[in-house]
Amino acid sequence: MPNLKDLKNRIESVKSTRKITKAMQMVAAAKLRRAQEAAEAGRPYAERMNAVMANLSGAAAGSDSAPKLLAGSGDDKVHLLVVATAERGLCGGFNSSIVKLARAKAQELISTGKTVKILTVGKKGREQMKRDFSDLMIDHVDLSEVKKVGYVNAHAIATDIVNRFNAGEFDVATIFFNQFVSVINQVPTAQQLIPASFEQQENVETPFYEYEPSEEEILTDLLPRALSTQVFTALLENGASEQGARMSAMDNATRNAGEMIDKLTIVYNRSRQAAITNELIEIISGAEAL
Amino acid sequence: MATIQFDLVSPERKLASLDATEIQIPGADGDFTAMADHAPFLTTLRPGVLRVKAGNDVTEYVVTGGFVEISGTAASVLAENAMPKGEVTREIIDGFIAEATAAAETAPSEEIDMANKRVADTKALLDII
Numbered sequence: 001m002p003n004l005k006d007l008k009n010r011i012e013s014v015k016s017t018r019k020i021t022k023a024m025q026m027v028a029a030a031k032l033r034r035a036q037e038a039a040e041a042g043r044p045y046a047e048r049m050n051a052v053m054a055n056l057s058g059a060a061a062g063s064d065s066a067p068k069l070l071a072g073s074g075d076d077k078v079h080l081l082v083v084a085t086a087e088r089g090l091c092g093g094f095n096s097s098i099v100k101l102a103r104a105k106a107q108e109l110i111s112t113g114k115t116v117k118i119l120t121v122g123k124k125g126r127e128q129m130k131r132d133f134s135d136l137m138i139d140h141v142d143l144s145e146v147k148k149v150g151y152v153n154a155h156a157i158a159t160d161i162v163n164r165f166n167a168g169e170f171d172v173a174t175i176f177f178n179q180f181v182s183v184i185n186q187v188p189t190a191q192q193l194i195p196a197s198f199e200q201q202e203n204v205e206t207p208f209y210e211y212e213p214s215e216e217e218i219l220t221d222l223l224p225r226a227l228s229t230q231v232f233t234a235l236l237e238n239g240a241s242e243q244g245a246r247m248s249a250m251d252n253a254t255r256n257a258g259e260m261i262d263k264l265t266i267v268y269n270r271s272r273q274a275a276i277t278n279e280l281i282e283i284i285s286g287a288e289a290l
Numbered sequence: 291m292a293t294i295q296f297d298l299v300s301p302e303r304k305l306a307s308l309d310a311t312e313i314q315i316p317g318a319d320g321d322f323t324a325m326a327d328h329a330p331f332l333t334t335l336r337p338g339v340l341r342v343k344a345g346n347d348v349t350e351y352v353v354t355g356g357f358v359e360i361s362g363t364a365a366s367v368l369a370e371n372a373m374p375k376g377e378v379t380r381e382i383i384d385g386f387i388a389e390a391t392a393a394a395e396t397a398p399s400e401e402i403d404m405a406n407k408r409v410a411d412t413k414a415l416l417d418i419i
Contacts, residue, residue: 041303048299048368052332052359151301151370159393166398209332209359212319220401221318221334222357225370232301 004275007268011261018257024090025250032183032243038148039180039236046233053226054198056219065216069162069223072195073171078115080138080170081106082161082193084177084234085125086242087144092249094178094186094242095124101188102176106133117170121157121235138169149239154232161231162224165194177234178241184248186241191234193227292326295364296342298351300372305351306342313365314341315358324358324365331360335369336411337386339418350375352415354386355408375418386412 060066083102085095102125106116118133120126121141130137141157143149161173173194178186211218293309313324316338324331337354356369371386390412394405 038302042301044297044304045299045301045368048359048366052357154301155370163396166396209330212317212331212333217318217404218332218334218357221355221404225355228370229301 004268004271007264007271011264011268014257014260014264018254018261021250021253021257025247025254028091028243028247028250032240032247034148035236035240035243036180039240042233042236046229049222049226049229050198053196053222054200056215056222057196057198058200059215060219067216067220067223069165069194069227070196070219073165073168075171076114078117078170078172079109080117080119080161080164080173080194082157082173082175082231083118083120083122083125083129084175084238085120085122085128086238087123087142089124090249091242091246092252094245094249095122095128097186097188098176098178099125099128101190102129103132105174105176105190106136119161122238149235151228151232154235155228158224158228158231161193162227170194175231175234177238178245180237180240180244183244186245191230193230196223196226198226293344294324294326294328296344297364297366298340298342298353298369298372299366300369305372305374306349308342308344310342310344310365312343313367314343315365315367316340316353317358324360327362328360328365330362331358333358335367337390337408337415338411339375339415340367340369340372352378352418354412378415380416383412383415386415 057066057070060070081102083098085098089095102118106118109116116133116136117138118129118136119139119141120129120137121143123142123144126137126140139160141160143153146153164170165173172192174190174192176188176190179189181187291311293311294313296306296308296310296313297304298306311325315322315324315333316336318334318336321338335353335356335358338352340351340353342349342351351369351372352375353367353369354371356367356372359366359368373382387409390405390409394402394409397405
């Protein structure tokens with residue numbers, strides 16, 4: 001029979017764990033709201049940018065003078081995988097799901113004879129990717145000091161990617177992140193950055209624009225910015241997803257702790273009752289013997 | 291007086307959305323003013339000052355790279371950095387200049403002219419504060 005004292009300690013410890021997970025859940029809920037607002041605020045810019053780029057790139061694709069960022073380097077031997085994850089753990093399967101997708105992609109590319117390079121954003125992704133691909137990691141972006149991910153951070157990452165591309169370090173770049181759907185649902189997503197791809201929106205009538213300077217020059221100017229915007233959108237989605245995932249993970253943890261406390265309390269009460277019954281039996285049989 | 295729907299958005303937030311009578315925009319190839327029924331027009335921005343006039347109210351914003359999309363009824367300015375002119379300080383502009391200079395140094399040869407122009411335009415911002 002478990003010792004009463006031990007049981008009591010055990011219950012106390014689970015209770016404080018529950019308190020912590022509950023607090024984390026509430027913090028995540030508050031952060032989630034802020035992250036969602038940020039994602040919401042960034043949407044008009046991203047959508048507009050995408051619409052214009054889709055329009056411009058649709059016209060430029062196929063022509064020989066298309067910028068390299070759009071047309072690609074004409075090869076697809078070397079792939080750069082940008083793995084964007086969180087800086088912290090304790091958020092359910094958030095980090096693992098991104099890494100899982102990236103790992104599958106990397107293995108697929110390697111098996112078809114391509115060269116893979118990996119750039120990680122966020123500490124957790126680096127730790128997990130290192131296990132399998134430590135020799136493929138080329139760089140890491142640390143955002144742990146950044147309180148609120150801003151466009152500046154995304155711009156720095158995008159600039160780095162473009163510079164590497166211009167230096168001929170890779171042919172194709174893909175970013176991996178979690179698309180926020182709801183608090184309990186985040187979809188790991190892979191998006192191709194270079195050569196740039198823009199979703200053509202349907203049923204949108206585009207007026208016949210006059211361009212100044214020429215269409216190609218506008219395209220050359222806007223492509224790096226569009227890239228930064230895509231990275232920024234990915235980081236914002238990731239931020240909201242992380243908080244959502246942490247919130248539901250901590251909600252589960254709180255509930256499990258509650259169940260555990262209930263079970264332990266029952267065991268504790270039974271043992272206490274048994275001890276009392278035992279003592280009574282001893283007293284009664286003692287009295288009878290007299 | 292006819293008005294034109296004006297939106298100013300940066301990647302992080304929407305700065306303004308209003309009905310304006312005229313908007314003076316620093317386009318890549320020179321300043322121009324957009325009013326209602328402007329022909330559909332798309333141009334990139336150079337670092338400069340954007341002036342929005344709604345009736346008698348004039349608001350000024352400092353914008354750096356991005357683009358403007360104008361249709362007959364609406365003008366959308368998508369600026370990478372945009373802020374009300376009053377909030378701009380010397381340090382902020384110094385930051386822009388440093389960034390433009392760094393970009394010019396790493397720019398591939400075919401884009402070097404564009405990058406240098408950006409540096410010059412950014413430096414011109416110093417005069418307005």
